[in-house]
Amino acid sequence: MKVPFSWLKEYVPELESPEVLEERLAGLGFETDRMERVFRIPQGVVFARVLEAHPIPGTALKRLVLEAEEVVEVVSGAENAREGIGVALALPGTELGGLRVGERVIQGVRSFGMALSPRELGVGEYGGGLLEFPAEALPPGIPLAEAWPEEVVLDLEVTPNRPDALGLLGLARDLHALGYALREPEARYQAEPVPLPFRLQVEDPLGAPHFTLGYAFGLKVAPSPLWLQRALFAAGMRPISNVVDITNYVMLERAQPMHAFDLRFVGEGIRVRRAREGERLRTLDGVERTLHPEDLVIAGIQGEESFPLGLAGVMGGAESEVRGDTEAIALEVAAFDPVSIRKTARRHGLRTEASHRFERGVDPLGQVPAQRRALALLQALAKARVAEGILEAGSPKPPGPIPFRPGYANALLGTQYPEEAQVAILRRLGCRVEGDGPYRVTPPSYRLDLQLEEDLVEEVARIQGYETIPLALPAFFPAPDNRGVEAPYRKEEGLRELLAGLGFQEVYTYSFADPEEAPLFRLPPYPLRLQNPLAPEKAALRTHLFPGLLKTLKENLALDRPERALLFELGRVYRVAEGVVEERSHLAGLLFGEGLGLSWSKERLSGFFLLKGYLEAFFRQLGLDFRVEAHPYPFLHPGASGRVLVEGEEKGFLGQLHPEIARALELPPVWLFELTLPLPEKPLAFQDPPRYPLALRDLAVVVPEATPYGEVERAIREAAGPHLESLAPFDLYQGPPLREGEKSLAFHLRFRHPERTLKDEEVDAAMEGIFAALRARGWGLRG
Numbered sequence: 001m002k003v004p005f006s007w008l009k010e011y012v013p014e015l016e017s018p019e020v021l022e023e024r025l026a027g028l029g030f031e032t033d034r035m036e037r038v039f040r041i042p043q044g045v046v047f048a049r050v051l052e053a054h055p056i057p058g059t060a061l062k063r064l065v066l067e068a069e070e071v072v073e074v075v076s077g078a079e080n081a082r083e084g085i086g087v088a089l090a091l092p093g094t095e096l097g098g099l100r101v102g103e104r105v106i107q108g109v110r111s112f113g114m115a116l117s118p119r120e121l122g123v124g125e126y127g128g129g130l131l132e133f134p135a136e137a138l139p140p141g142i143p144l145a146e147a148w149p150e151e152v153v154l155d156l157e158v159t160p161n162r163p164d165a166l167g168l169l170g171l172a173r174d175l176h177a178l179g180y181a182l183r184e185p186e187a188r189y190q191a192e193p194v195p196l197p198f199r200l201q202v203e204d205p206l207g208a209p210h211f212t213l214g215y216a217f218g219l220k221v222a223p224s225p226l227w228l229q230r231a232l233f234a235a236g237m238r239p240i241s242n243v244v245d246i247t248n249y250v251m252l253e254r255a256q257p258m259h260a261f262d263l264r265f266v267g268e269g270i271r272v273r274r275a276r277e278g279e280r281l282r283t284l285d286g287v288e289r290t291l292h293p294e295d296l297v298i299a300g301i302q303g304e305e306s307f308p309l310g311l312a313g314v315m316g317g318a319e320s321e322v323r324g325d326t327e328a329i330a331l332e333v334a335a336f337d338p339v340s341i342r343k344t345a346r347r348h349g350l351r352t353e354a355s356h357r358f359e360r361g362v363d364p365l366g367q368v369p370a371q372r373r374a375l376a377l378l379q380a381l382a383k384a385r386v387a388e389g390i391l392e393a394g395s396p397k398p399p400g401p402i403p404f405r406p407g408y409a410n411a412l413l414g415t416q417y418p419e420e421a422q423v424a425i426l427r428r429l430g431c432r433v434e435g436d437g438p439y440r441v442t443p444p445s446y447r448l449d450l451q452l453e454e455d456l457v458e459e460v461a462r463i464q465g466y467e468t469i470p471l472a473l474p475a476f477f478p479a480p481d482n483r484g485v486e487a488p489y490r491k492e493e494g495l496r497e498l499l500a501g502l503g504f505q506e507v508y509t510y511s512f513a514d515p516e517e518a519p520l521f522r523l524p525p526y527p528l529r530l531q532n533p534l535a536p537e538k539a540a541l542r543t544h545l546f547p548g549l550l551k552t553l554k555e556n557l558a559l560d561r562p563e564r565a566l567l568f569e570l571g572r573v574y575r576v577a578e579g580v581v582e583e584r585s586h587l588a589g590l591l592f593g594e595g596l597g598l599s600w601s602k603e604r605l606s607g608f609f610l611l612k613g614y615l616e617a618f619f620r621q622l623g624l625d626f627r628v629e630a631h632p633y634p635f636l637h638p639g640a641s642g643r644v645l646v647e648g649e650e651k652g653f654l655g656q657l658h659p660e661i662a663r664a665l666e667l668p669p670v671w672l673f674e675l676t677l678p679l680p681e682k683p684l685a686f687q688d689p690p691r692y693p694l695a696l697r698d699l700a701v702v703v704p705e706a707t708p709y710g711e712v713e714r715a716i717r718e719a720a721g722p723h724l725e726s727l728a729p730f731d732l733y734q735g736p737p738l739r740e741g742e743k744s745l746a747f748h749l750r751f752r753h754p755e756r757t758l759k760d761e762e763v764d765a766a767m768e769g770i771f772a773a774l775r776a777r778g779w780g781l782r783g
Contacts, residue, residue, distance in 0.1 A: 001166055004234035005152040011172035012180045018152040025156065028174050029462060030165065033155045038234060039123055041145035044094030044101070045116070047138040048072075053083045056107045063109050069141035072112035078130040081115065085223060086133030088116040088144055096120060123148075123233045132223040132239075147226055151234045163360035164446040167255030177428040177463045185253065187369065189376040191388035198330055199269035199301065202393040207296040208272045208312065210335040210364060210394040214371045217263070217328035219243065219384035228381070237353070243322045243329065246377045248353070255446075256333065256362050256370040257354035259298075261309060263328040265320040267300040270330060272312065272393075281308040283315045283350075295344045298332065313341040313358040314350050331374060333367045335396065363446035364396035401440040402453055404433075409457040414470050417460065425463045426456060491678065492570055495587060498621055502614055504568040504589060509548030511572055512538035520664060521547050522634040527576040541574035545588035546635075546672050550657070553592060554665055564593035566614075570677075586652075588674040589614075607671035608640045608656060615654065615673060619646065623684045627710060628654055635661060636672070644673065647680040694725060695751040695763045700782035701774055705734070705743050712745055712779075719773035721766045723758060725750045744782055 005018045015021055022032045052065035062081050064074045068089055081087075090096060091113045092103040101114050118124030118131045121144075138147050156165075164170035169185070176182035196215050202208050223229075224245040232239050235252050239245050243260055251257045261270075275291035282288045291297065291308065299306035300320070310316035313336040322329065336358050345355040371390055378384040404426070406419040423433050430444035443450035450456060461469060496506060514537040518525050526540035533539035542548065549567055556565070568589040575582045591611045612628055619626035624646055631643040633653050641655030652675035662670060701712055709729065716727060731746035738744060751763050771781060 001156045001158050002234065002236045003154045003156055003168060003171065004231060005154065007231050007234065008168050008172060011169060011183050011185065012175050013183060014180050015175070018154065022154060024175060024178060025154070025171070027462075027465060027467075028178070029159065029162075030171070031157045033157055035152060035154050037150055037152055039148055039151045039230070041121065041123075041143075041148050042090070042094055042096060043143070043145065044091045045121065045144045046089050046091060047133065047140060047142050047144055047147070048087050048089035048115070049135050049140050050081070050083055050085050050087060053081055056109065059107055061107060064115060066115070067140045073109060074113055074115050075106040075109050075111040076115045076130065078115070078117065078128075080129040080132060084135050085130075086135050086137050088121050088131050088133075090114045090116055090120075097122070118233065118238065123230075124238055126238045131229075133226060133229070134223050137223075137226050148230055151230070153234050160360055161449040163357060163362065163448060164255055166357050166360065167251075167253055169253050170255055170446065173430060177425060179428075185373060187372040187376045189372070189379040189386050191375075191386050193388045194385075196387055196389055196391060197263065197328075198266055198391075200391040200393055201269065201271045201301070203271065203273040204296060205394055207274070207337050207340050208334055208394065209337070210367055210396045211272055211392070212333045212367045212371055213270060213391040214331040214333070214375055215263075215328070215387035215389070216331060216375060216378045216382075216384040217387070219327060219329070219378060219382040221322060221324050221326050221382065225381060241322060241324070242382045243326065243378065246374055246381060247331075250370055250374045250377070251353065251357070254363075254366060254370050254373065255357050256366050257313065257357055258331060258333040258370060258374060259310060259316050259354075260322050260329040260331050261298075261300075261316070261320045262322055262326045263330055264326075265300065266309065266330050267302040267307070269301045270309075270332070271299045271301050271306045272334075273297060273299055273306065275308065279308060281311065282318045283311065284318055284321060285315065285350075286318065289348055292344075292347055294340070295347070296336065296340050311344060311348065311350070312336055314345050314348070314355045315352055331371060331378075333371045333374070335362050335364050335367060335394075361448050363448075365398060365445040368392070396445075399443050399445055399447075399450075401434070401442045402450070402456060404439045404441045404453055404456050406437065406439075408453065409460050412454070412457050413461055415461075415464075415468065417464055417468075421464070422460045425460050429459060429463070431456075488678070492585065495677075495679075496570060498618055499568050499589070502566075502617060504566045504614075507549065507552050507567050507569050509545075509552060509569060509571070510538060511542055511574070513540045513542040513547065514538070515540040517547060521550075521661060522658065523547075528574050528581065543573050543575055544674060545569050545571055545573060545586045546590070546674050549588055549590045549672070550665060550667065550670065553590060553670065554667060557667070566591055585677040586674055587677055588672065591671040592668065607669060608654070611671045611673060612654060615644070622679065623682050624680060629710075630708065634658070640671075644675060646675075647682065649680060651675050651679065690752055690754070692753060692755075692757050695758050695760075697749045697751070697763065697767055698746065699749055699767070699770065700731075700744050700746040702738060702742055702744050702780035702782055705741050707743075707779075709745065715773055715777060716747065716749075716770055719770045720749070720751075721769060723751045723753055723762070723766065725752045746782075 005021060009015045018035060022035060025032065046068050048066040048068040050064055051067050054063045056063055061075050061077050064076055064081055066072050066074055066089060090101045092101055094101045103112050115130050117127045117129060119127035121131055158165045172182055200213050202211050221241050221243055224239050224242045228245055228249060229239040232245055232248060237248050247258045247260055275293055275295040275297045277293055279291045280288055281291055296312040297308045298310045298312050300309050308317060309320045338359050338361050341355055341358040345351055368390060375386045379386050406422045409422060410417055426433050426441055432442040434440045441456055513526055515526055523543060526543060528541040530539050549569060553565055570587050572583055573586050591607055616626055627645045628642040629645060631641065632638050633641050635658050636655035637658055643650055644652045644654050652673060654673040657670045657672055703712060717724060727747045727749045729745060729747055733744040751758055751766060
């Protein structure tokens with residue numbers, strides 16, 4: 001929202017400077033995106049009055065006779081160039097945007113300078129016609145910069161909960177709460193007790209809970225005075241005429257949009273209704289639109305029928321707009337349902353200053369005051385006669401009282417604000433405060449955001465200054481049931497850090513899933529469906545994490561071709577057990593790509609063992625025992641899948657994605673794991689570094705090819721005795737001189753005694769025990 005400093009200063013005369021205003025508004029919660037200086041009118045631009053306007057035969061140009069310091073002639077191609085208006089004249093020698101205006105001959109006419117459009121003058125974006133002023137706005141020849149000084153404009157960010165601040169008067173009221181004097185704009189006019197020449201019908205009171213119509217007649221449409229045009233240009237709007245400009249001015253002042261209908265095209269009155277199927281309307285932007293049955297329209301009445309005049313709260317129609325010969329208007333000021341306006345604006349791709357304000361909500365009691373303000377300006381600036389009566393439909397209710405306790409405010413904020421200061425702040429904000437504690441506070445109708453006691457507490461803090469709230473947290477002893485509430489979160493964060501340290505990258509996916517994807521991933525149907533899904537593909541709650549990881553990989557492969565991917569997600573899954581919904585935490589991971597060609601493994605097992613190695617490192621850092629046992633899963637490769645055991649407890653699965661699922665998803669081989677949390681806990685025991693040397697032995701065992709590695713490892717450990725510190729595989733061999741169907745597993749064995757150096761005889765005895773145990777199982781040894 002653009003806020004011209006000089007305009008706001010009309011309501012708050014004590015404002016020191018734009019820089020101070022920016023600071024004050026920031027303290028009130030309105031951040032300034034930027035502050036800029038506008039209206040740097042070049043020297044050499046003067047006010048001139050158009051005495052005559054003559055078409056130049058055979059061209060679209062006109063010869064203008066202007067009265068400036070002296071009478072001069074200028075050639076112009078603007079359609080609105082005509083006798084009886086004031087214009088901005090750039091005299092020869094004036095610098096405009098790096099170009100120098102000169103005196104030259106055009107179509108045989110010596111043009112002494114240039115009559116300017118708003119864009120050429122640098123005050124607005126419109127370049128389709130001359131900047132028009134009233135003919136008597138200034139003495140001819142006076143430099144325009146003297147009457148149109150430089151302006152400072154603050155571009156504010158207004159939060160959605162403060163629609164009243166979309167009007168300058170709303171900001172002025174907030175500044176008044178800080179202690180500045182407030183000057184309310186006047187709305188005085190001479191009304192006449194004449195009958196109203198129209199009637200009002202509201203067929204949809206939910207769409208238009210309050211609708212008013214005022215009547216102004218005998219008015220004269222003309223260019224707006226200089227001060228009004230300057231205010232609108234500074235606020236980012238283009239002046240049109242005094243009547244239209246007044247409606248925009250009051251909207252920017254009070255955050256209350258309004259619209260003037262030329263009474264000649266209204267018929268017998270105004271009807272507010274929903275559009276009919278196939279009905280059409282040409283709006284003010286010149287576009288003919290097909291209306292939707294849910295669109296709220298302002299319609300003119302003709303007998304029993306009615307015809308659209310405008311899209312309610314969004315944009316008026318071109319047929320009933322104010323023209324140069326308009327003499328009487330019906331002035332609409334209304335409150336509309338914000339949701340209805342938002343849908344209409346979105347449906348037609350229209351975002352206007354009016355719809356922006358109606359979408360956020362307007363003062364439900366502000367329509368009649370806005371009518372009176374606009375009618376007063378119409379009488380002052382357009383010489384209008386004004387009817388005494390104002391038609392109204394709807395009875396908006398004033399806001400009700402809210403209980404307020406200053407002691408509660410201090411307890412909530414951790415402050416010591418005096419009770420009198422809090423009450424004074426609420427009164428300066430326009431609230432009616434009754435009682436002597438607890439108080440009953442009735443907010444002003446324009447403050448739609450004040451509904452709870454906590455809202456009033458926030459207002460006290462905001463006006464008092466957020467910087468006055470103590471920074472120290474209040475001292476308290478947590479209740480027993482609050483102790484340790486962060487423990488599960490801390491544990492999950494620890495798991496994330498461990499996986500990140502191993503090279504995994506964390507992803508976040510939706511908890512919502514597509515009900516149709518369960519058969520693809522060979523999972524049971526998702527038991528939990530949403531009544532109001534965001535989209536059909538998000539209509540259920542997931543039961544596993546790995547489908548989300550696979551879809552994330554597929555999307556990234558479509559954008560780029562990474563050589564390798566290590567992904568993980570820690571999130572919630574949802575199941576139903578015995579009619580009860582269970583929410584559980586899972587940890588899932590995915591491995592794809594480079595680094596899988598291990599020489600000692602078949603291709604489909606290389607990723608299996610690599611991912612298993614990552615999990616071994618993960619659980620080693622947690623101090624937990626980890627094993628994988630072969631076990632089939634419908635969504636995993638039958639020859640490369642297993643259940644994960646942690647401290648002997650089944651906790652999930654590990655394996656290659658089933659090739660049929662991979663083909664359906666158009667994915668290369670992918671390896672997965674998924675674990676159910678929480679993991680078992682085992683306290684980490686500190687162990688002194690060994691003081692005695694270790695004894696190393698190597699061992700190669702020949703076993704049938706189908707024998708799992710884990711079975712061989714357990715046999716060695718059970719037979720090795722108490723001094724085996726560790727064993728690690730270092731070779732897998734198949735081929736001559738081994739028979740077909742055999743394999744050789746080679747191990748490094750480390751022996752150590754905690755209190756002395758082991759003797760060779762003790763180590764040899766342990767090895768003999770291992771040999772005997774292996775032979776007893778029918779396995780052989782390699783030399």
